[in-house]
Amino acid sequence: MIETGIPWKRLTLEIDSRLEAVPLLGQVMYLVCTAAGFAPVEGKLVQVCVVEAINNSIAHAYQGDPAHGVELEVNLLPTQLIVDVWDSGTSGDVAKMHADHSCAFEVHSDRVEDISESGRGLAVIQEVMDSFEYTPGTERNRFRMIKRRDLPQLSQNRNLE
């Protein structure tokens, strides 16, 4: 049995769709990660991914309009951390979302609009998380990120520090 010391398995938080509100959720995400057994560096990188995903919702689904809500849902499973970012704005292009974004490390284009999707977040998420999935809906859109929890190995690494 994996002992996490966490008395919950599911956490939901909602913010207004304002960039100023995003850091708080990022900080919560970092706390959740460290409490769930992730190393601090991993926690920080997951925090960056969550910030990227929420920023994408605000920028693309709501076009920066602050009069909406973005929900963060975290599900902690024995071997996985599942993070869902929900918005009720304009749906994104699934094909673009699920494309290979590794080219963002070596973008040759010099046009801002060409890297608006890959350069501003999805490449980071693709690099840090084990998987992600975008599901547009008629009422709400879901951006799901999954990070594997390899607790025995993490504990072993901590002992070496």
Next chain:
Amino acid sequence: MSSYPDQDKRGSEAKPFSWNRSAALENVGGDEVLLDEVVQLFLVESPKLVTKLVQAVLHYDRSMLEMAAHSLRGELGYLAVPEAYEAAQKLETAGRTGEIEDAADLVAGLRIGLAGLWATLSENAGT
């Protein structure tokens, strides 16, 4: 033992960076066209550099961290965003000294700060 193993590093006190356009314009000698070019270049290059910073932290690649932070600092030099410039400078140092955990914290804070800056610069681009 605490359930929260890293209380002192629970997250950056990060907030979106603000842009002083007048100071930036002064930095480029009052040349509006040049400032617009600098802004466009920053909007194209900085997201790539942030991605590289994340990649460097993830793979404990000190030289990539130092190089990406150095490049970002260079681009921030003209834009009059002192908080971002300082963060990039600290990241460059972290890359040099190998303080990856500090770097992860700085990258997270930098990313949050840049969100507001990118939005502001995008709105001002070409004006």
